[in-house]
Amino acid sequence: MKTVLHKAETRGHANHGWLNSHHTFSFARYHNPERVHFGVLRVLNDDVVQGGMGFGTHPHDNMEIISIPLEGALEHKDSMGSKTVIHQNDVQIMSAGTGVSHSEYNHSKEEPVNFLQIWVFPKEKNIEPRYDQITFNPEDRVNRWQRVVSPTEEGAVWINQDAYFSLGNLTEGTALDYEVAQPGNGVYVFVLKGSVTVGDQALHQRDGLGVWSTDKITFQADSDAEVLLMDIPMSVN
Structure with missing residues (x-):
């Protein structure tokens, strides 16, 4: 068995006020050549978004994007016509495929939302974009x-x-x-x-x-x- 350890305090960190984000792997201005990905796992961001704030509409392609709320609720809207709110115990995946645009906002105007944003390289490229979410017990x-x-x-x-x-x-x-x-x-x-x-x-x-x-x-x-x-x-x- 082989292992690689990433302690919590060694993660990349960016605090933009409205967004406080910790990056397990290289992301945005955080770049560590030894921590670009683990297999097909490309991004593992631990995000806290303040009330009423969020990520405006932006594009993705050929990436599997998973969102897992840990506290609070996240509002999602995309170019496929999906408009949903995900809560704790929900798991959401957007297969970006040939290209999709989406936005993510804190559903609350007052309380922060903490969620994991995870990117996985796809098995097949240029598939038709797809959205799914499930609530788990x-x-x-x-x-x-x-x-x-x-x-x-x-x-x-x-x-x-x-x-x-x-x-x-x-x-x-x-x-x-x-x-x-x-x-x-x-x-x-x-x-x-x-x-x-x-x-x-x-x-x-x-x-x-x-x-x-x-x-x-x-x-x-x-x-x-x-x-x-x-x-x-x-x-x-």
């Missing part, structure tokens, strides 16, 4: 892995990549294994809350750990913890 991820993103599994948000995202809410003292979904894939572990040990590596809130060259990963919850797993191909086409 958090009780279904207590001391187990709840699949929220998959290219094949019903009940998960579809993605144009051999990528499988799972959420887990682990109670203190729980030991839980994760089996890699596809041979050759790696897993990027991102701790949303609490502390876990992966193998012999202790991780705390907002730490990230890339794991590959293994088919199973062992987790131990050192406190109550919430974890996001991104199981993705390691080769970028």
Whole structure:
């Protein structure tokens, strides 16, 4: 098993007032040649947007864009005609394909929204743009892995990549294994809350750990913890 550790405090950081963003991988003015991507995982931004503020309409193409609200609600509008609000326990994917424009705003005028913005390189380029979102029951991820993103599994948000995202809410003292979904894939572990040990590596809130060259990963919850797993191909086409 091979690993790469990204401690929370080593992430890139940009505070624009209306937007406070931490970048696990190179993004915008933050560039670290050793942290450009992990396999097909290109962007992992931890964004806090103040009330009434947001990202104006802007274009994307040939990227899988995943949004996962952690607190608050995010308002989405795009050139495909989608106009929705996503909340905690929702997962949204926009397959940009041949090209799409969208905007994202805090749905609240007063309270901030905290969400993860994740970009994954697509499996097939220039597909027709596609939008999807699903609300998941958090009780279904207590001391187990709840699949929220998959290219094949019903009940998960579809993605144009051999990528499988799972959420887990682990109670203190729980030991839980994760089996890699596809041979050759790696897993990027991102701790949303609490502390876990992966193998012999202790991780705390907002730490990230890339794991590959293994088919199973062992987790131990050192406190109550919430974890996001991104199981993705390691080769970028």
